[in-house]
Amino acid sequence: MGTTINSAYNMNILSISSLSGFIQILILIVMILFVIISFLVTRQVHILNKTLSTPLNIFFSQAAFIQLIISGVVVFLAFISV
Amino acid sequence: MTHILGSLVKAPKHTSYEGKDADENILYIIRRSVWVLLPPLILLGAAVFIPTIIPLFAGGDITQILHSWEVAPGFATSVVIFWYLGCFFYLLQTLIIWYFNVLVITNKKIIDLDVRGILYKNTSEASLRNVEDVTSTVTGTMGTVFNIGTVSFQTAAEEREFEFEFVDDPSKVRDIISDLVMEVKGHGHNN
Numbered sequence: 183m184g185t186t187i188n189s190a191y192n193m194n195i196l197s198i199s200s201l202s203g204f205i206q207i208l209i210l211i212v213m214i215l216f217v218i219i220s221f222l223v224t225r226q227v228h229i230l231n232k233t234l235s236t237p238l239n240i241f242f243s244q245a246a247f248i249q250l251i252i253s254g255v256v257v258f259l260a261f262i263s264v
Numbered sequence: 265m266t267h268i269l270g271s272l273v274k275a276p277k278h279t280s281y282e283g284k285d286a287d288e289n290i291l292y293i294i295r296r297s298v299w300v301l302l303p304p305l306i307l308l309g310a311a312v313f314i315p316t317i318i319p320l321f322a323g324g325d326i327t328q329i330l331h332s333w334e335v336a337p338g339f340a341t342s343v344v345i346f347w348y349l350g351c352f353f354y355l356l357q358t359l360i361i362w363y364f365n366v367l368v369i370t371n372k373k374i375i376d377l378d379v380r381g382i383l384y385k386n387t388s389e390a391s392l393r394n395v396e397d398v399t400s401t402v403t404g405t406m407g408t409v410f411n412i413g414t415v416s417f418q419t420a421a422e423e424r425e426f427e428f429e430f431v432d433d434p435s436k437v438r439d440i441i442s443d444l445v446m447e448v449k450g451h452g453h454n455n
Contacts, residue, residue, distance in 0.1 A: 202333050202334040202335055205333065205335065206335060206336070206339055209339075209343060209346075213342075213346055216346070216349070216350070216353070219353075219382065220353070222382050222383070223353070223356065223357070223360075223382060226360070226382050226383075226385075227360065229385065230360065230364045230379065230385065232282055233281060233282045233364070233377060233385070233387065234279075234280075234281050234282075234364055234366060234368070234377060235278075235279065235280040235281065236276065236278070236279045237277070237278050237279075238363070242356075242359075242360060242363070245356050246356065249349065249352060249353060249356065252345075252349060253346075253349050256342050256345050256346050256349060257342075259338060259341075259342050260338070260339050260342035260343070260346070262338070263336045263337070263338025263339040263342065264336060264339055
């Protein structure tokens with residue numbers, strides 16, 4: 183039992199400490215930050231649309247929303263494929 | 265140019281701003297010149313082609329290169345999609361900053377909406393009656409070639425200066441503001 187846990191622990195350590203694992207985790211963190219920034223953009227557009235209302239405001243709202251959704255989906259796909 | 269995407273939009277339709285009075289009409293919306301979008305768009309064009317240029321030098325598809333680093337296939341595809349998402353984000357931010365950085369001129373006041381990045385928005389306004397000393401400046405090679413410059417004016421009520429940069433035909437904008445100020449002050453004297 184103890185040997186199994188130890189070997190599993192060692193395998194995890196090895197996979198995390200390997201370069202590819204490190205790169206994947208780093209990219210995943212950047213992707214998650216991107217989703218947070220995308221959410222901030224949707225809020226920014228919402229506030230700006232209230233400040234200056236023009237016929238093109240809907241374009242920015244939809245673009246920001248689509249970006250948030252797609253980035254969320256991409257991060258999810260990346261997360262399950264790591 | 266009176267198009268909605270133009271640098272100088274005269275009497276824009278279906279346009280309003282936060283805090284607009286019922287008897288207030290928007291006469292002009294002044295944006296930065298479309299030429300300011302050129303450098304970011306060139307950078308964006310280069311960024312879009314990076315995933316297609318890399319294989320020419322590396323000798324393989326970008327996903328194959330990532331596979332050779334023992335990255336999971338699904339993850340490699342996600343990285344490529346993410347790159348294009350980043351490009352789209354950059355384009356959207358550039359357009360948002362350009363579109364919402366405006367000088368709104370109404371029959372009562374001038375509103376300067378200043379947007380820099382995601383986390384900064386500044387709105388200043390000055391009554392047309394308080395506007396003094398409107399100045400236009402054209403400097404530099406690009407400014408002279410494309411007739412792009414800065415329009416600035418001071419207000420009497422406060423010791424502060426409004427400045428709007430990269431405006432198309434700054435002399436015309438200065439003239440418009442000066443005429444409006446004279447008109448408002450003229451009416452003020454008549455009353």
